[in-house]
Amino acid sequence: MGTLKLGMVGGGIGAFFGAAHRAAAAMTGRFSLVAGAFSSDPVRARESGHALGLAPERCYGDFETMAKREAGDDGIDLVAVVTPNHLHAPACHAFLGAGINILCDKPLTATLDDALALQMAAAGSSSLFGVAYTNAGFDMVREARSMVAAGEIGRVRLVRVIFPQEWLATAAETTGNKQAEWRTDPARSGAGSLGDIGTHAFHLAEFVTGLSATALSAEVDTFVPGRRVDDNVTAKLRFAGGAKGMLWASQVAIGETNGLRIDVHGDKGSLGWTVEAANRLTFAPLGGRRMVIDRASHGTAFKGTMPPGHPQGFIEALARLYLDVADQIDAHRGGRAPAADALLLPGIHDGVRGLRFVDAALRSGAEDGRWTDI
Amino acid sequence: MGTLKLGMVGGGIGAFFGAAHRAAAAMTGRFSLVAGAFSSDPVRARESGHALGLAPERCYGDFETMAKREAGDDGIDLVAVVTPNHLHAPACHAFLGAGINILCDKPLTATLDDALALQMAAAGSSSLFGVAYTNAGFDMVREARSMVAAGEIGRVRLVRVIFPQEWLATAAETTGNKQAEWRTDPARSGAGSLGDIGTHAFHLAEFVTGLSATALSAEVDTFVPGRRVDDNVTAKLRFAGGAKGMLWASQVAIGETNGLRIDVHGDKGSLGWTVEAANRLTFAPLGGRRMVIDRASHGTAFKGTMPPGHPQGFIEALARLYLDVADQIDAHRGGRAPAADALLLPGIHDGVRGLRFVDAALRSGAEDGRWTDI
Amino acid sequence: MGTLKLGMVGGGIGAFFGAAHRAAAAMTGRFSLVAGAFSSDPVRARESGHALGLAPERCYGDFETMAKREAGDDGIDLVAVVTPNHLHAPACHAFLGAGINILCDKPLTATLDDALALQMAAAGSSSLFGVAYTNAGFDMVREARSMVAAGEIGRVRLVRVIFPQEWLATAAETTGNKQAEWRTDPARSGAGSLGDIGTHAFHLAEFVTGLSATALSAEVDTFVPGRRVDDNVTAKLRFAGGAKGMLWASQVAIGETNGLRIDVHGDKGSLGWTVEAANRLTFAPLGGRRMVIDRASHGTAFKGTMPPGHPQGFIEALARLYLDVADQIDAHRGGRAPAADALLLPGIHDGVRGLRFVDAALRSGAEDGRWTDI
Amino acid sequence: MGTLKLGMVGGGIGAFFGAAHRAAAAMTGRFSLVAGAFSSDPVRARESGHALGLAPERCYGDFETMAKREAGDDGIDLVAVVTPNHLHAPACHAFLGAGINILCDKPLTATLDDALALQMAAAGSSSLFGVAYTNAGFDMVREARSMVAAGEIGRVRLVRVIFPQEWLATAAETTGNKQAEWRTDPARSGAGSLGDIGTHAFHLAEFVTGLSATALSAEVDTFVPGRRVDDNVTAKLRFAGGAKGMLWASQVAIGETNGLRIDVHGDKGSLGWTVEAANRLTFAPLGGRRMVIDRASHGTAFKGTMPPGHPQGFIEALARLYLDVADQIDAHRGGRAPAADALLLPGIHDGVRGLRFVDAALRSGAEDGRWTDI
Structure with missing residues (x-):
């Protein structure tokens, strides 16, 4: 239903945080999941994509291909990176290279060196880079x-x-x-x-x-x-x-x-x-x-x-971060400044x-x- | 993204529980909002539908028309009724008449007489009838x-x-x-x-x-x-x-x-x-x-x-009811018995x-x- | 150490609330236990008195004798009545008759009739009559x-x-x-x-x-x-x-x-x-x-x-009631009005x-x- | 009412912990306060003693005199030391010298050197030495x-x-x-x-x-x-x-x-x-x-x-330590081993x-x- 196109790296069927991210993105009403490389195993990656009802041509076997194909105006507006930690860096580099906005799970990377290199790459890119410190939501x-x-x-x-x-x-x-x-x-x-x-x-x-x-x-x-x-x-x-x-x-x-x-x-x-x-x-x-x-x-x-009083839960907090991303993307495209609240989205510096x-x-x-x- | 088509009566932009229901349905990944009569004021009803990105022909000015047009295989799989209480009964009668599954907000109706009449109508229908007692989720x-x-x-x-x-x-x-x-x-x-x-x-x-x-x-x-x-x-x-x-x-x-x-x-x-x-x-x-x-x-x-320990919130509880509805609809269509958990969905008897x-x-x-x- | 002389009816060794009352009275520093009829069994009553170190002549076998002997200036200033409920009334009547101040456990009596009769007797007496609703302390x-x-x-x-x-x-x-x-x-x-x-x-x-x-x-x-x-x-x-x-x-x-x-x-x-x-x-x-x-x-x-913050416990609350009693007795003897706080002591009306x-x-x-x- | 004779150093009228110690000792029913040097100011010390109803000859102007006079069978069985920290050591030395049992407030002393010297003195003495870590009660x-x-x-x-x-x-x-x-x-x-x-x-x-x-x-x-x-x-x-x-x-x-x-x-x-x-x-x-x-x-x-469930408070916890002291003193005099629980009394080692x-x-x-x- 959402007008922003979402892709996902990692988080296939059965993976825990992938499901949480999909639920959070969906509940904002701003994103539609349209593409993914859901596993480092190409077969399982495509199976997950099919199970999630994606178009076959957007069920990728690896994130490098996905980044290339999803670059450009017809591609995704945001990629959620929810792999194990050591794959955050290569995946993020690929999507930064393709000019795609990123919401990456925490910790940003497995090592400080990886994080610094990624920060440098992000600094040279126009992509939005959010880090999913859920509690900030x-x-x-x-x-x-x-x-x-x-x-x-x-x-x-x-x-x-x-x-x-x-x-x-x-x-x-x-x-x-x-x-x-x-x-x-x-x-x-x-x-x-x-x-x-x-x-x-x-x-x-x-x-x-x-x-x-x-x-x-x-x-x-x-x-x-x-x-x-x-x-x-x-x-x-x-x-x-x-x-x-x-x-x-x-x-x-x-x-x-x-x-x-x-x-x-x-x-x-x-x-x-x-x-x-x-x-x-x-x-x-x-x-x-x-x-x-x-x-x-x-x-x-x-x-x-x-x-008042109705409890806010974990997925709702994560959804807040997706809302921030959506607000920032929309503001950027509209040439407006984002709302102050949307700027609370943790970024690569926090990562x-x-x-x-x-x-x-x-x-x-x-x-x-x-x-x-x- | 969901494969079940959702419609909504009431709950236009700014209405409180409409947004909660949309978020809950969306986060299940099983429903896509495709139609609605979002207000008793036809102009505002259509405006809400457009704002939510629905196809213009499925932004209805009243629920009677919506029920008629959405009947049948191409129509919606479920309608969420989230109007003020006194309109629950007429809306539900309309959708029961069209053979459409219903998830109605509580209290079921404004009066006991209305509730009993609705129960009788539901008994003569094959529609699933859920009542959104959120805490049961x-x-x-x-x-x-x-x-x-x-x-x-x-x-x-x-x-x-x-x-x-x-x-x-x-x-x-x-x-x-x-x-x-x-x-x-x-x-x-x-x-x-x-x-x-x-x-x-x-x-x-x-x-x-x-x-x-x-x-x-x-x-x-x-x-x-x-x-x-x-x-x-x-x-x-x-x-x-x-x-x-x-x-x-x-x-x-x-x-x-x-x-x-x-x-x-x-x-x-x-x-x-x-x-x-x-x-x-x-x-x-x-x-x-x-x-x-x-x-x-x-x-x-x-x-x-x-x-473990990550808090479950209000919208997540409501989403549980939508999952129950989806499971029951899918089981019915597949000729299977629904999972035991899905049967915990409060029904018209509870209403x-x-x-x-x-x-x-x-x-x-x-x-x-x-x-x-x- | 206290200067007011305390007697007790009921509450012998092993009885639960007797010990709590003795601890509460003692911790105020205002009362000294000097006499008692600690059981309806005269032998056990005297044994308890001895075990508590009282003078033999003030270890009574029954409360009637105790009330008579403790009347007057050399007798006790206060009696604590901590028997089972049905004995509150006869014991209190005896001490009212002797002009002795009373702190009686709750409920005041076993029946409403007993309570009303006791209230009438108290109204005709100059004795202070407190009821040990501990939570009021x-x-x-x-x-x-x-x-x-x-x-x-x-x-x-x-x-x-x-x-x-x-x-x-x-x-x-x-x-x-x-x-x-x-x-x-x-x-x-x-x-x-x-x-x-x-x-x-x-x-x-x-x-x-x-x-x-x-x-x-x-x-x-x-x-x-x-x-x-x-x-x-x-x-x-x-x-x-x-x-x-x-x-x-x-x-x-x-x-x-x-x-x-x-x-x-x-x-x-x-x-x-x-x-x-x-x-x-x-x-x-x-x-x-x-x-x-x-x-x-x-x-x-x-x-x-x-x-600040140091927890106040059950016996300390009971001690507050003993302090109230002591303050009221001292004020009465000194011809002064008691402090406002001391008047919060629950009385026979509350009983x-x-x-x-x-x-x-x-x-x-x-x-x-x-x-x-x- | 208690059979053990208690003395106090520090803790005169108005001093906070002195009152708590007196209440705690009294509520055990085992101690009677009979002597004290309640202030380093001899006049105020004696005034406090009088206000507490002690015999004039046992209201001391300084702890050295008190320790000397209270030594021996007719003297106190225990002294509670509740002065400011720097006076704990000299006071305790005085009472150790007189062979009197001690319950000292914490911290044991103002300096580690003082504590070690006191520990050595205590090791050469037959006095019981408790330290009032109230929470252990x-x-x-x-x-x-x-x-x-x-x-x-x-x-x-x-x-x-x-x-x-x-x-x-x-x-x-x-x-x-x-x-x-x-x-x-x-x-x-x-x-x-x-x-x-x-x-x-x-x-x-x-x-x-x-x-x-x-x-x-x-x-x-x-x-x-x-x-x-x-x-x-x-x-x-x-x-x-x-x-x-x-x-x-x-x-x-x-x-x-x-x-x-x-x-x-x-x-x-x-x-x-x-x-x-x-x-x-x-x-x-x-x-x-x-x-x-x-x-x-x-x-x-x-x-x-x-x-069950009736709350235990701060003074009751302190009273537990006084009970431990009393049990240890009685056991020692009776040639018995103290109950295991009484041995939980914090001692000079803990100090x-x-x-x-x-x-x-x-x-x-x-x-x-x-x-x-x-």
Whole structure:
């Protein structure tokens, strides 16, 4: 139904995030999926495309061919790159080369070098480049960012972000779990918990505060015997302007399914948010009472489309990013400036920041937690 | 992208639930919106259709014409009826007459008489008839129903359901709020809080327990001066088999945006759920410890598509109902039995139950809370 | 260490609430336990007194003797009556007769007739008569009452109070559980859940709102086969001035240990409190944001002695009532008016209200929920 | 009423923790306050003693005299030392010299040197030496310790403890706040947030896990301009056996009154507790469901005296430590081994550990977070 043509790389039938991206794009009403190279296996790639009802000639066996054929006015308006991490870079280079807009899953790439090279390529291109840090799509995360920017908590002193999960508390990668296999394979994922969820936590910290983290001191652990990547990281952070922080990301935290949480304390107040109660923000002004700010409650900056109190979910947050992409594309074509909200779409700079964080954490961890520039 | 053709009655641009329904249908990947009569004003109806990118000949000025033209193999596979309550009945009659499948918003109709007449018409039709009790689409609500059915809490003793909201705590209907205007106009809404949210609460109680409420004793209040419908209802309930219950629905509960919550106590345990933490169920077995069951956590019956812990939201729940519709339509056409889960789609019987509840509550309230059969 | 002399009736070694009362009185620093008739069995009564280190001549075998001997200036300043319910009346009559101040456990008596007779006797006496509705001792309950009285939530519309427990979900009275035995024996307890926890809930509703409940419509249930008293009650309430209410008390609610909770909605805001988070009050003003008010946080009326955030517990709440008693006794002797806070001590009027509630609920329940004056 | 004679140093009328200690000791029913040197100002010391109703000859003007006079069989059985930190050491030396049992507030002393000297003196004495880490008195903290010891969460991997408060978010020490004044005066307090609440957090981590922290890497901050001590600390921890940890203590965390919280993750499960919901423990076994364990719920090791669900508060936790002291004293005099539970009383070793933590954190912080042995 949407008027923008969407293509997808990776994310074939059965792949988890591909389905989430398709649902998110579809629910915006702005995109129609028309093309894809859904797997690195050409046969499975085409099967997925057919199963999704695409025209046979747009079910590609590889992304290079797809990028070439979809270049130009009749081609796709946006490609969603949802492959394993190590394929993000080559796929994105191909579509940048074809002048096609990109929304790439996070982490941007498997290595910092790949990220920097991609950033350079993107700088020389007119393509829009978004990175799917989904949490930046939640209304209350945007509300938090807006409140910090408006000075409601004063000058930021402390940033605490945690992202505990349990799904790798045992050696799931040896049990046939495909997600666990590639995410714990250094060649395909780059890093472990650092890349998968550490980058989410790091981005959330910078996104909400509007501050840049300048250095970290990290403890990088692998608790499960035989695992080839990190599964837990604890880091102290320093931010530009003097704020201090703490970050914990873990995939061995039994009892935690998806416990992303951020708390920001300033000299005039504090804010807290967790994805487990994504519709609410806690806010405490100095000398006042702690408050709960609901999505769409009185006086918030939020301009949403759902009734007050009705919960906003994960796919809706991802859809927000697709809306941002659509708004930016339309504005660009119309010669207009995009709406301010659409500019909150995380971009390649944010993607590179994620890899800088991973890289600095690995180096700091290897040197007994030495403070390392990010 | 979807292969099923969707039409819509009501829900034009700017109407709240129309957009939610379109997003929900789209995110399933099974429906494409192709036709609509989006307003009772023919000019606005067509404008909405055009704005949504529909073919001009399928942008109808009224639903009667739409029903006639969309009948048959080339017509729509499903119509979503999202008008104000009093128009549900005539619209549904028109589409039943045309042999078109229906997903109708709740409450089914504005009056019990209308509901019964519609039920009779539906019984004589081969159309599928779904009613959009959205909460029945949340995974954890289905999990709760499944646990009760499996005997995990034993024989049900007590059912407590509350649905407090604040949005009509003052005379919002006099301030230009369109939603408030029609929802407090007896001619268009039928009843007030009883129809709008009481039916949600009542359905949730019957859906989760699998029990029929047989009688109620209700106190029906209008707290805001000048208001023409009820804005608060308190009821005691009796269920088949001896369980007792309590229901509270209010639109004057300041501080509550959307506080739907159900607790079911049996002789072997209890279950609790609230839409404010829609991804979790609390479960307490007799002699054991209280537990939190996460969506997609270990050992639940849930077979979802989202990763553990990632929150499921309102539109995703509505999308579950669209998936159920799609599965039922496909199974019917394929001569197969639908999957068990798809049969959880609320149907016209559930819609009629809602009106029976409203009618019994109004009569009981008028007779000082006399126990009244439902 | 305290300068006021305390006596106790009931509550011997091993009895649950006796120990809580002794701890509460002691922690105030105002009372010294000096006398007692700790059991209806004279031998056990004296053994308990000795075990507690009392002078032998003040370890009484029965309360009648104790009342006589402790009358006068050298006797006790206060007696705590913590026997099973049916003995409250005779014990209180004895101490009223001796001119001794009383703090009696709730429910005041086993029957309404007993309560009324006791009220008449108290009216003719100069003794102070307190009733140990412990929840009235929590700071945040007093804060809630003060906020309602100050008009912070406007005119009260709705009062919802629930008190679910699980400890009688099965026939615990047949397993040797002494508490369960006497509390389910109509001769000793009067009523079941109604008297034990219904009176707590009812008092809390009247205490916080400052309103009198005028009538109720109750459903009184006994879910456990063979049980001789009620174990669950659901009631609608009407209050003077037009407010409506709902009360649920249950001892068969598996998973709930002590879930007392009250919510009060007015036309300018709402307040909520639960003993499970006794240090906090939720407050939502009309058009504002929901707030959490901590014990001892900014701007509350509370003048406590504990540091902010440190939790106040059950015995501390009971101790607050002992402080109130001590303040009233000292003020009376000093010819001063007691501090306003000390006057919040629940008195015999509140005790009688509890029995009126029990009596009305039993009658309403027996007549199919007929609205019955309280 | 208690048979053990209690003396107190510091904690005169108006002093905050003195009153809490007196209430806690009294509510146990085991102690009677008979002597005190309640202030370093002899006049005020005696006034406080008189106001508390002590015999004039036992209202001392200084603790040295008190220690001498109270030595021996007719003297006190226990002294509670509740002065500012820098006076703990001289007072404790005096009472150790007199052979009197001690319960000393935390931190044990103002400096590590003082702590080590005191430990040596205590080792040469037969006096019992307890340290009032109040949180070790909460039932659910003991339950957590017991569950970890029983292997219910397997081998510990991660320990996360936070203690945020807001009361020093601004320069409260310049506004006449006496607590703020001495707690931010290095001469009287030793350290700031490190000593006041960091030691609580550190002790809780070691107490619950039964593990010794071997090294830390700390960031020690002073956010409020002009403040002479730290007001925020962030540390990574390493424990014997390979567990890793994280500690955050802050007195500038606006919105947090007393947010002490600990989470322990093992390879078979996890546990969580916070003083804000002190009656509950969360427990998640590997492959199972998250559970809430209530104080006194089914199957816990807890042997308490309060009914299920009734909240246990701060003073009750402190009273638990006084009970432990009383049990140990009685057992010692009776030639019996104390009950296992009484041995959970934190001792001088725990007090010294606190100062080792403070000292290591200050050194690590001064060296840019170098890993430093504790």
